[in-house]
Amino acid sequence: MxxxxxxxxxxxxxxxxxxxxxxxxxxxxxxxxLTFSFIRDGYQIVIWELTLENYRAVWADQIFRALMLRSLGVAMLVTLATVVLAFPVAYFLSFVVAPRRKAMWIFLITIPFWTSYLIRVFLWKVILGYNGVINSGLKSLGLIEQPLSFLLYNTGSIVVTLAHAYAPFAILPIYVALERIDRSLLEAGRDLGESRAMTFWRVTLPLAMPGVLAAVLIVFIPTMGDYVTPTLIGGGKIPMVANLIQAQMLDIDNKPLGSAIAVTAMLIVTLLAALFLLLNRRFLRVRT
Amino acid sequence: MRGGGLRAYALLYLLFLYAPILLLPVFAFNSGTIVAFPLNEFTTQWFSQLWGNTTLRRALVNSLTIAVSAAVLATVLGMFAARASTRYRFPGQGAALGLIMLPLVLPEIIVGVSLLVVLLAVGVELSVLTVIIGHTLICTPYSVAILTTAFSSLDQSLEEAAQDLGESRWNAFRLVILPLVMPGIMSSLLMSFTISLDEFIIAFFLAGNEPTLPTYIFSQLRFPKAIPMIMALGTVLVAASILLLALAEYFRRRGAARTGQTNSGGFP
Structure with missing residues (x-):
């Protein structure tokens, strides 16, 4: 060289x-x-002929559109719930916890995240299920006669499970951003006569925005592609886009169509992420 | 006390985080065959069932093989990348690191599916080896992140001093840098090992007929009869990963102490 x-x-x-x-x-x-998504499926063999048919099939398919919209909706709900629930914890970690105890708190928050994902997800089924912890608990307390059936196999239970699974992903980036804030800026805000709430709104939150942004993307992207939770918690009744990809790739073995679905899903996620970043930049500019 | 409301919220949040895990041992030691309240008697039969299960043993051996290989490979690759990003400046650096870190922001199913298509097209038979390939790919970004922190806290003049005193570049690295980043290497190995051990979807796509721990667990979750045993397995896994994490945390703190940083939980 x-x-x-x-x-x-x-x-x-x-x-x-x-x-x-x-x-x-x-x-x-x-x-x-990407290449596969443009060629024709020849059942077990691949026919080398460029075509847009896979994409046409994907977009004309009502099931795909419904699943895609549902995946987007669920991922957005999960992201919103996770980030909103996580922000106060990150704020607490950064502004309230004594510096020498921070490492211990972070350790405590990350431990559940490192235990078997599958078993954690399944345990939510145990908690929310027909004979689950909540139902049997309420029944033994005499509060209900019949088990509540609306707890499991719906979008709400998927959101709870995923918000639990991705909690540390949201807390840590927000915490890092909050830690980087120069504390004298907050004092300046207060000294110049802003209330505590206004200082938070006009100083702390905009400065924490990079962390919130990172948290949103880190939670949104993997939840879009999650396979385990819709399968276990949704009971197969609420499939999401990952289930569709898996079915096309393995069960039905139509790799070009499966590839087209995967590429489309990836494209939509990328576009949304880019749009989100762009909107956020404008939002920050207006405010500062 | 300052932030009383926030503290209460944070404690509630911790309860939410720990609730499912706290239930594991409760059902693992419960003699009832259905996982529900009220509880029956105390038993250790599910644990002895684990011990006698040959498929599970095979899955464990496979998973350990995969996790150790992926951890070593990812850490070695991570060292190269971290060293390149902290010590050198070169054209295309951002793009190269971007590609290496890409699996962090890619749904794992996409990584699994795309690797599957290529491996099948090239004619590679699915096995433990193909899972190692996939896991190395997703563990490397974590290794790079950990090792970049370890390398960037080094004083470059230490290495230069060693070279000025007549050591070759390789010896300067081996004798001066390597011992200083050793704690980072250990925590990268442990982190990658833990990620690989727990990874499901890539193993699901790439393992062929070989069971790994997560794919075995997934296959058993369909059978109500197998659930108590899975609870026992979960308890063992949780205990093992807490042990590993405590080890990783110990090495991280020792590393921080060795390079003279204050301990702020890994976030400077």
């Missing part, structure tokens, strides 16, 4: 192994499903 002795040459050689791995195992596979 011509630049081998220089710093950039050394840097390039240093990054080569992980970069090569990411290109081979991530970039090429992603490009492959």
């Amino acid at each position: 011509a630049a081998s002795g220089t710093e950039s040459g050394q840097g390039l050689r240093m990054i080569a192994p992980p970069l090569l791995y990411a290109v081979l195992m991530l970039a090429i596979p992603l490009l492959t499903i």
Whole structure:
């Protein structure tokens, strides 16, 4: 290499192994499903003929549109619930907890996140189920005669489960952003006669926005693609887009159509994320 | 006390976070075959059932093989990337790191599906190895993040001093840098190991007929009879991951102490 002795040459050689791995195992596979989505399915074999048929099939399909809208709706609800519930905790961690106890609090918050995701999700079924913890508890207290059947197998139960599963993802980025706020700015706000609430609204919240933004994206993107929760908590009655991808790829074995669904879903998520970032930038500009 | 309302809220939130996990041992030691209240008698039969289960043992061996391999591979790749991002400046650096970190913001099902399509097209048979490939991919960003923190807190003059005193570049790295980032390496290994051990959807797509712990658990959740045993398995897994996390936290704190930082929970 011509630049081998220089710093950039050394840097390039240093990054080569992980970069090569990411290109081979991530970039090429992603490009492959993009290509697959444009070719015709020949049942077990692939016919090398470019076509838009898969996308036409995806968009004309009412089931796909319904599932896509439902996935978007559920992911947005989950994101809203998770971030709104998490913000006060992050605020508490950053502004109330004594510095030497912060590490312990963060440790406490992250422990549940590292325990088996599948079992955690399943336990919500145990809690919310027909013979579950809530129902049997209420029954033994004599508050209800018959178990409440509206607790499980619906969108609400999916939202609760996912908001639980992604809680640390929301708390940590907001906490980091709050930690970075120069405390003297808040004092300045107060000294200049702003109330505590107005200082929060005009100083703390805008400065915490990068963290909130990160939290929204970190929660929204994986929940869109979640497979386990709709399967277990939705009882198969409320499939989301991941279930559709799985069915096309494995059960029905129509890889071009499955690829088209995956690419479409990815595109929609990317567009929404970009739109969200753009709107947020404008929102921040208006306020400052 | 300052922030009394917030503190109460935070404690309630912790209860919400821990509620499902606290239920695990309750049902794991309960003799009832249905997972519901009221409880029956105390029993350890579900744990002995675990011990005698050969499919589970196979799934455990597979999962451990995958998790150890993915952790080592991701940490090695992560060291290269972290070193490249903290020590050097070169054209295309942002794009290269962006691609390496991309799995963080990609739904895992997309990673699994796209790898599956390519592996099948190339004619690779699905096995434990293919799961290792997928898990290394999703663990590497976490390794990079942890190791970047470890590398960036280093004083570059230490390495230069070693080189000025006549050590080769490799020796300077081995003798000066490596011991200082060792705690970061340990916590990266543990973190990747934990992620891989718990990962379901990629294993579901890429494991073929080989069971891993999560895919085995998923297959058993359909059978009401198997649930108490799964609760026992969950209890064991929770205990194991708390142990691993405590270890990771110990190494992180030691690393922070060694490079002279104050301990703020990993967020400078």
